[in-house]
Amino acid sequence: MYQFNWRPVFDNFDLLLKGLLLGIGIAVLALAIGSLLGLIAAFGRASGPRPVRMLVAAYVEGVRNIPLLLIIYFVYFGLPLIGIGVLDNLWSFVFALAIYSGAYLTEIFRAGIEAVGKGHIEAGKAIGLNRWQRIRFVTIPLMFRIVLPSLGKTFIALFKDTSLASAIAVPELTYGAIRINVNTWRVIEVYVVVGLLYLATCYAIASALRLLERRFAMIR
Amino acid sequence: MDVVIASGPLILRGLLITLEVSVAVLLLGTLIGIAGGLSLLYGGQPLRLIARVYVDTLRGIPQLVLIFAIFYGFPALGLQVSAIVAGILALRVFCGAHVSEVIRGGVGSIPRGQMDAAQGIGLTFAQRLRYVIFPQALGRILPAWVNTAVEVVKASSLVSLVSVVDLMMAIQQIVGRTREALLFYAVAALLYFVINYTISVIGVRLEKRYACT
Amino acid sequence: MNEMPVTGKVVVIEGLVKRFGALDILSGVDLQVSKGEVVVIVGPSGSGKTTLLRCINFLEEYQDGRIYVDGRLVGYREGGDGLVRLPDRVIAGMRADVGMVFQSFNLFPHMTALENVMLGLTRVRKLPPAEARERATSWLERVGLQDKLQAHPAQLSGGQQQRVAIARAVAMEPKVMLFDEATSALDPELVGEVLGVMENLARSGMTMLVVTHEMRFAREVGHRIVFMDKGAIVEQGAPMQIFEQPQSERLKAFLGHFAKTS
Numbered sequence: 001m002y003q004f005n006w007r008p009v010f011d012n013f014d015l016l017l018k019g020l021l022l023g024i025g026i027a028v029l030a031l032a033i034g035s036l037l038g039l040i041a042a043f044g045r046a047s048g049p050r051p052v053r054m055l056v057a058a059y060v061e062g063v064r065n066i067p068l069l070l071i072i073y074f075v076y077f078g079l080p081l082i083g084i085g086v087l088d089n090l091w092s093f094v095f096a097l098a099i100y101s102g103a104y105l106t107e108i109f110r111a112g113i114e115a116v117g118k119g120h121i122e123a124g125k126a127i128g129l130n131r132w133q134r135i136r137f138v139t140i141p142l143m144f145r146i147v148l149p150s151l152g153k154t155f156i157a158l159f160k161d162t163s164l165a166s167a168i169a170v171p172e173l174t175y176g177a178i179r180i181n182v183n184t185w186r187v188i189e190v191y192v193v194v195g196l197l198y199l200a201t202c203y204a205i206a207s208a209l210r211l212l213e214r215r216f217a218m219i220r
Numbered sequence: 221m222d223v224v225i226a227s228g229p230l231i232l233r234g235l236l237i238t239l240e241v242s243v244a245v246l247l248l249g250t251l252i253g254i255a256g257g258l259s260l261l262y263g264g265q266p267l268r269l270i271a272r273v274y275v276d277t278l279r280g281i282p283q284l285v286l287i288f289a290i291f292y293g294f295p296a297l298g299l300q301v302s303a304i305v306a307g308i309l310a311l312r313v314f315c316g317a318h319v320s321e322v323i324r325g326g327v328g329s330i331p332r333g334q335m336d337a338a339q340g341i342g343l344t345f346a347q348r349l350r351y352v353i354f355p356q357a358l359g360r361i362l363p364a365w366v367n368t369a370v371e372v373v374k375a376s377s378l379v380s381l382v383s384v385v386d387l388m389m390a391i392q393q394i395v396g397r398t399r400e401a402l403l404f405y406a407v408a409a410l411l412y413f414v415i416n417y418t419i420s421v422i423g424v425r426l427e428k429r430y431a432c433t
Numbered sequence: 434m435n436e437m438p439v440t441g442k443v444v445v446i447e448g449l450v451k452r453f454g455a456l457d458i459l460s461g462v463d464l465q466v467s468k469g470e471v472v473v474i475v476g477p478s479g480s481g482k483t484t485l486l487r488c489i490n491f492l493e494e495y496q497d498g499r500i501y502v503d504g505r506l507v508g509y510r511e512g513g514d515g516l517v518r519l520p521d522r523v524i525a526g527m528r529a530d531v532g533m534v535f536q537s538f539n540l541f542p543h544m545t546a547l548e549n550v551m552l553g554l555t556r557v558r559k560l561p562p563a564e565a566r567e568r569a570t571s572w573l574e575r576v577g578l579q580d581k582l583q584a585h586p587a588q589l590s591g592g593q594q595q596r597v598a599i600a601r602a603v604a605m606e607p608k609v610m611l612f613d614e615a616t617s618a619l620d621p622e623l624v625g626e627v628l629g630v631m632e633n634l635a636r637s638g639m640t641m642l643v644v645t646h647e648m649r650f651a652r653e654v655g656h657r658i659v660f661m662d663k664g665a666i667v668e669q670g671a672p673m674q675i676f677e678q679p680q681s682e683r684l685k686a687f688l689g690h691f692a693k694t695s
Contacts, residue, residue: 002296065370065416066409067377069388074409077392078401163282167381174285187296191289195281202280336492337539337598341553341605342529345521351552355543 008184009193012176019176020197023162026094026172031155033098038105043135045106046113056106063103068161072096076168093165101158108154112147113139145216152209156202163198173197224407227394234390235411241304241376241386245311246369252312253319260324271320278317284378286310291382307379311372318368326361327353359430366423370416377412387411442501443468443609443640444489449498451484458484460664461498466609466642471635473655473672474644477687481664482644486611489642490531491524502531503608529557532602536614538594540586546573546597547582553605572600576630592623599630603639610634612643648691652676660684 009016045056063071076092079085087095116139124134144151166175177194181187259271291306301309330353338348380389391408395401444466451459459481466472474482487493489500491508500507508524509516541549547569554565573582576596586594595615602610612631616624628650635641635654645651651658651672658675660668660683668681679685 002298061417062409062413065374065420066412067374067388069377069380070391070405070408070412073388073392073395074401074405077395078405081395081399081401160280160282163284164378166284174282174288177285177288181292185296187289187292191285191293195285195289198282198285199277199280331537331539333535333537333539334541336533336535337541337601339492339525339528340490340531340533340535340539341601342525342527342557343553344525347525347556351556352541356541 002188004189005186006189006193008186009180009189012180012184015171015180016173016176016194016197019171019173020201022170023159023165023172024201026090026097026162026165026170027155027159029094030097030101030158031151033094034101034105034158035109035151037098037102038109041102041106042109042113045110060103060106063100068096068100068164069167071100072164072168075099089168090165090170093162093168093170097158097161100161101154104154105151108147108150109143112143112150115146116142148213148216149209152206152213155209156205159202159205160198223398223400224403227398227404230390230394231387231407231411234385234387237304237385238373238376238387239415241308241311241379241384242369242373244308245315245372245376249312249315249372250319250365252316254323256316256320257323257327260320261327275317275320278314283311283314283375284381286313287378287382303382304379304384307376307382307384311375311378314375315368315372318371319365322361322364322368323357326357326364329360330356355430359427362427362430363423366419366426369419369423373412373416373419441467443470443503444642445499445501446485446489447499449485449488449495449500451481451488451493451495457664459488459495462661462664462666464659464666466640468640469638471639471641471643471654471656472659473651473657474642474659474661475646475648475651475687476661476667479663480661482661483613485661486533486613486642486644489609489611490528490533492533494518502527525557529553529605530608532605532607532610534595534598534602534610534612534615536618538586538591538598538618540594540597540601542586545583545585546578546589546600549586549597550601550604553601558605568604569600572604573597575633576600577626590623591619592626595619595623595627596630599627599634603634609640609642612641612645614644614646616645616647648676660687662687 041056041059044052048056072093075087075096076089079087079092120138120142121134124138129137162172163174165172166178169175173194177190180190184190256271256274259267260275263271287307287310290301290310291303294301294306334352334356335348338352343351376386377388380386380392383389385393387408391404395404398404442465444464446462446464449459449462450457462481462485464472464485474485476482484493488495489502489507494508505527507527509518511517540546541552544552547566550569550572551562551565554560554568555562558565560568570579570582573579576599578593578596578600581589581593581597584593586597589597599615615631616627619627624647628647631641631643631650632654643650643655653672655672657669658672659666660675660681662683668675668679668684675684676688679688
């Protein structure tokens, strides 16, 4: 009969908490970098020359059909073997996750750009804004409000994906669980606690998102 | 090139394991999802609540955590599971939650008027579902389900983290041995891409067949 | 038994009450409709006219009162202390005898016009396919859509879709036909073809309850006009009486909104 003993897990709670915060940090970074990538790619696909459009399409389709784990391994194990060995495991993971999220964000932003009504853009033209000004003052602000819900969902997904960082020994939450398990063999306890931590965090993020949406999001 | 040929059998075996895991997960996961979706749509209060809790809980946990939990946890409770079974079980649970939402969304997006009209001509509940609701829901559910299938194939790579020798693990082993990272990661990417792209193409075909609404 | 010894009355409604939360949508409606009678229900929006219709074929539940269609209590049976909801199968059977035409047509988009009409005939009336097809075709011809049998709703105009919807309902040979603002969603030039079909139906002796804003139709085709406001029947009578000599202030105010039709 399994004897429950929760002490070892709570003794190491700071380890889990640090891992949780690291996970959030990674997700934020990956979202930021991925968004940059995604924005550029989305605008490229929307209004760039043919080669650019095809490149973006290849990026999006290529990345969305392969496992995140493969990208992580490629960046962490593969790049050094072909000479690009500057990133440690943490930054490898951030970079890999950014590339992965960038593909999804490209599609999200592309849909958002298309959704910005022609009327708004024409209004911008009518008051004499040039192309860059229209993009900066009309398209992008409106687009962000439209894509806010999708961005939020992506962020939560990225946070859950940080669990894969444990595969390359990045000390986030799942890695913390593995370590505590290996040291104390309190399997059930540690995974229950870690599961609840993930749940609570995702729920908190989702609630914060709802508040943000209420304030900012647009339903045309 | 010789290297690729020499590793061929290992890659093939890994590929088969990946496909085996994916199919095993998708089959039962879809069944669970149908049950879950119907519960969310038409179940009584307790059933709907259980389904809701099921779906919402799984939305908040990473798949890897459940795989580890089952792989390490079941033996602790006296249930012996192999790594591959642990992986399949965990992924099925997630697939079920996914498909539940897909079905709920697909049926939920059908206008209320269709139900009214079906009731209006006196069809029973089962007849309404069979002749009016589900045919229309299918066109919306199919593309989303195909997405789920693609996600399952990608998620199957997680079983490599409990040492199942699927395609991902096979490639890792080969790269470890031969140091030909670029080549073999590209091979892996190509194989995953081909599988998932094929699934998507079949999905588009099927969608065209059923889309008239 | 839920038989009511009221001969010749197809629909009998007594003290119908429907609440939504704290709001009374229908606050005690009494209405009787005889066989072959065309009753037109008018009133401002929010007066409960659509809800009344939807209670008759139990698309809406009601909290108090009784509705009888062809002598049978709709939706419930008399239980120990009040109304007990009937099982879905029984309700479905009752609905087969009440035809309904909706404002938004609600044709089944994945079926052709013919299939739309046949569905109820084969699955509910349990007719053999050949007979169902024959009856469906005949009704579609009667509404003027003989060339559109194989068309899907998406290929039909609004007026054509609504005519298919009417055929779908009437092919079931119901005891009474309910029309819920059947022309309100149509472009003006298509309204006439649908009203024409409805008028033909009325002249052929169908019992009809029609909720509409089409005052000319009410005046020319209706046998009785019922004016509803705030969940109750305020005034009712023959068209001449209602339109020429409205009694209540509310009816006068309501009619004042409609330009006199020549």
